[in-house]
Amino acid sequence: MEKKILLEENEIPKYWYNILADMPSPIDPPLGPDGKPIAADALTPIFPMEIIKQEMSAQAEIPIPEEVRSYYAYWRPTPLIRATGMERALKTPAKIYFKNESVSPAGSHKPNTSVPQAYYNKLEGIKRLSTETGAGQWGSALAFACKLMNLECTVYMVKVSFQQKPYRASMIRTWGATIWPSPSNQTSVGREFLKKDPDNSGSLGIAISEAAEDAATHEDTHYSLGSVLNHVLLHQTVIGLEAKKQFEKIGEYPDVIIAPCGGGSNLGGISFPFYRDKFAGKNVRIVAVEPKSCPTLTRGEFRYDFGDSAGFTPLMKMFTLGHNYAPPSIHAGGLRYHGDSPIISYLVKNGLMEAISVDQLETFEAALLFAGTEGIIPAPESAHAIRGAIIEALNAKQEGKEKTILFNMSGHGNFDMSAYDDYLAGKLHNYEVTDEEIRQSLSSISSI
Amino acid sequence: MEKKILLEENEIPKYWYNILADMPSPIDPPLGPDGKPIAADALTPIFPMEIIKQEMSAQAEIPIPEEVRSYYAYWRPTPLIRATGMERALKTPAKIYFKNESVSPAGSHKPNTSVPQAYYNKLEGIKRLSTETGAGQWGSALAFACKLMNLECTVYMVKVSFQQKPYRASMIRTWGATIWPSPSNQTSVGREFLKKDPDNSGSLGIAISEAAEDAATHEDTHYSLGSVLNHVLLHQTVIGLEAKKQFEKIGEYPDVIIAPCGGGSNLGGISFPFYRDKFAGKNVRIVAVEPKSCPTLTRGEFRYDFGDSAGFTPLMKMFTLGHNYAPPSIHAGGLRYHGDSPIISYLVKNGLMEAISVDQLETFEAALLFAGTEGIIPAPESAHAIRGAIIEALNAKQEGKEKTILFNMSGHGNFDMSAYDDYLAGKLHNYEVTDEEIRQSLSSISSI
Numbered sequence: 001m002e003k004k005i006l007l008e009e010n011e012i013p014k015y016w017y018n019i020l021a022d023m024p025s026p027i028d029p030p031l032g033p034d035g036k037p038i039a040a041d042a043l044t045p046i047f048p049m050e051i052i053k054q055e056m057s058a059q060a061e062i063p064i065p066e067e068v069r070s071y072y073a074y075w076r077p078t079p080l081i082r083a084t085g086m087e088r089a090l091k092t093p094a095k096i097y098f099k100n101e102s103v104s105p106a107g108s109h110k111p112n113t114s115v116p117q118a119y120y121n122k123l124e125g126i127k128r129l130s131t132e133t134g135a136g137q138w139g140s141a142l143a144f145a146c147k148l149m150n151l152e153c154t155v156y157m158v159k160v161s162f163q164q165k166p167y168r169a170s171m172i173r174t175w176g177a178t179i180w181p182s183p184s185n186q187t188s189v190g191r192e193f194l195k196k197d198p199d200n201s202g203s204l205g206i207a208i209s210e211a212a213e214d215a216a217t218h219e220d221t222h223y224s225l226g227s228v229l230n231h232v233l234l235h236q237t238v239i240g241l242e243a244k245k246q247f248e249k250i251g252e253y254p255d256v257i258i259a260p261c262g263g264g265s266n267l268g269g270i271s272f273p274f275y276r277d278k279f280a281g282k283n284v285r286i287v288a289v290e291p292k293s294c295p296t297l298t299r300g301e302f303r304y305d306f307g308d309s310a311g312f313t314p315l316m317k318m319f320t321l322g323h324n325y326a327p328p329s330i331h332a333g334g335l336r337y338h339g340d341s342p343i344i345s346y347l348v349k350n351g352l353m354e355a356i357s358v359d360q361l362e363t364f365e366a367a368l369l370f371a372g373t374e375g376i377i378p379a380p381e382s383a384h385a386i387r388g389a390i391i392e393a394l395n396a397k398q399e400g401k402e403k404t405i406l407f408n409m410s411g412h413g414n415f416d417m418s419a420y421d422d423y424l425a426g427k428l429h430n431y432e433v434t435d436e437e438i439r440q441s442l443s444s445i446s447s448i
Numbered sequence: 449m450e451k452k453i454l455l456e457e458n459e460i461p462k463y464w465y466n467i468l469a470d471m472p473s474p475i476d477p478p479l480g481p482d483g484k485p486i487a488a489d490a491l492t493p494i495f496p497m498e499i500i501k502q503e504m505s506a507q508a509e510i511p512i513p514e515e516v517r518s519y520y521a522y523w524r525p526t527p528l529i530r531a532t533g534m535e536r537a538l539k540t541p542a543k544i545y546f547k548n549e550s551v552s553p554a555g556s557h558k559p560n561t562s563v564p565q566a567y568y569n570k571l572e573g574i575k576r577l578s579t580e581t582g583a584g585q586w587g588s589a590l591a592f593a594c595k596l597m598n599l600e601c602t603v604y605m606v607k608v609s610f611q612q613k614p615y616r617a618s619m620i621r622t623w624g625a626t627i628w629p630s631p632s633n634q635t636s637v638g639r640e641f642l643k644k645d646p647d648n649s650g651s652l653g654i655a656i657s658e659a660a661e662d663a664a665t666h667e668d669t670h671y672s673l674g675s676v677l678n679h680v681l682l683h684q685t686v687i688g689l690e691a692k693k694q695f696e697k698i699g700e701y702p703d704v705i706i707a708p709c710g711g712g713s714n715l716g717g718i719s720f721p722f723y724r725d726k727f728a729g730k731n732v733r734i735v736a737v738e739p740k741s742c743p744t745l746t747r748g749e750f751r752y753d754f755g756d757s758a759g760f761t762p763l764m765k766m767f768t769l770g771h772n773y774a775p776p777s778i779h780a781g782g783l784r785y786h787g788d789s790p791i792i793s794y795l796v797k798n799g800l801m802e803a804i805s806v807d808q809l810e811t812f813e814a815a816l817l818f819a820g821t822e823g824i825i826p827a828p829e830s831a832h833a834i835r836g837a838i839i840e841a842l843n844a845k846q847e848g849k850e851k852t853i854l855f856n857m858s859g860h861g862n863f864d865m866s867a868y869d870d871y872l873a874g875k876l877h878n879y880e881v882t883d884e885e886i887r888q889s890l891s892s893i894s895s896i
Contacts, residue, residue, distance in 0.1 A: 009454075073451040075823075085596070167865035170866070170869045171862075171865060372596075375554075420619075
């Protein structure tokens, strides 16, 4: 038996899979300040036309440009790995596979979309991209892509992460990007927040507001987002398209697919291609795993809300905890987002996707088991999927059932070692949000 | 054209190549305190018999145990990558390839030997391994291997590196190993050094002395070394064996092979299999690249010297700067070693291998070019090979010659970001050692 299921370079997918083409019913469109669906034109100041088209496309297969495929070849196809060591440790009859997205230069799945985004912007003559980043995985992925294509890059990094993870910032600078701790004095929205509270430690919502303002106020600059939006999840489908081919190669098919969920990009990326079969009647479960401290899908409300704190973005129909929700500062920074991808939200709302939430301590316990049996130290975000896989594997053991589990190892933890230090020193805690906190946070947006 | 040349899992080498079997003349043996060649028996308190046999074997092909191959499959075969982005940036007619050893769980080539070492010790009933580490690449590789095989692991880490690279230590702890900043109060040699100077910031030589004492004084414990010795370089030949197969696959052959050289393990690993052809008359150049601040091969003396500072190890015939040489604290910690592999030393002495030395600043310049064109941020050690490859590529351009260059990308720089910070902030310097300093350091061992 092979440990790794590999594909050849010419098996890098030639198209992305657009799930919107096959949805059982249309998803609700994003709305502008006037309450009407956003027109494509309204997005041209911040996105290139090709991206806007993808955001709204109804075509199932969208060709991947050859130049993008040639950049994907720097690290793709990524291996599908049988977690034999973890199976043995769990004494489970289940087969556990993971897609190893940590092999990219930036160490996560994020370059799957930063590369095409930089590419389309470059084609349109854009000189600079601005973006926000929380834990830094997205910021480093965009810096990497911009460097490859000779674009400038400005990253607004949530201040608390900037201070806690200085080496992510170093990585971003090493690839030539400019980085500002957010809130910064570079934008009017940043200055506004600093005026109210000079010690504001930032949030993803504020950083998005800053990056969007930067793009909207500079002719040669566009904005780039690392999750939530349709085109981002579209680009990430290379993960699932490869995984399907890899399962075909060994004559297997997953019974359940598990991924961490913050904005939804790695989850959408690995699962959407399998929905083609699921919509056609195939029995495959998809499970989103989120932190108990930011339980958007499991305890949020399905409604229109802003994507950022300042209310600059269009309103999106999604599960949300309220755009001013401030999650406890767990180490899985990439999962601390008040909202969620509208597509993911729709699938959960319509019973086509399951969602569970897990505690911080049990995710680190899972991470240590994985590191000790499979060798790879996972990002705290990815540890949520590992926890989910363990739950499924132990259920299979209890039921005495064989089962094929696939999870997304979305990134490595090389830049999260302080989190491991804290865990090993017994300094980490679980956080449970009260119903009252969620109610209050949601009530603050009731006027929209 | 493919960016990556991959091999299937069943193409992981089935044997290691032992260059000792094919050397033009025997290399001088290690000597004991009595000045006589060390007998195998003398090594049994610290090494398992299988490793001792490999250290002294004259057999050209030594089978790799199936269990070791199954662990290699966690990350091997590693890709051979065409550095197309760097070629374009250098406008060179040369083809540049690199073997990407950074894809291992510990992020470098080191697990190629930590895994078989842990395996053979486990077979012999050993419960714990002790070792030293400088920058931390070796310590983390051994912690990883011990964790996979349920052995305990104790790592003595040079104190200055322990302080400068806290996250390497976190990685080591995450894999369950115990780590002591060296000199420590855990060994008598450590206590001795601390008595003389409580602020002693450590050296690789001292840490080796501590780890060896730990093993020699505990029945259930053996010692494990990450470089210099014959069996270590032997295990690393999987790199070159794979690379040869990869070049065969594309119908090419390197004109020059370049690797960084500290103790010699990654250099020996990538180059030795090509010596089989070189000894048979094939025209292939092998180039060792070392830092100007620790110019063992280029300015050291070829003579017998100790491997450690305390003089516990056997005497080895090698290029050395003197076993008390204290190199300036450059960021390529893995290259700060006073001596060198006896095999590498022999090859250089006999004109079968070239050696060059490069400045710290030019290695970081090379690292940034590589990170920006190939996407991977290299370890400062590996950046020495990249600098070497650039020199060859620019020569090819000047001569208008096609040339095929292979270099070893021995590890990533994810745990070296503070070095990049310092470089980008203009805080790094070059260090040139004076002839007088080398003369003085060598004179201190003249009595051996």
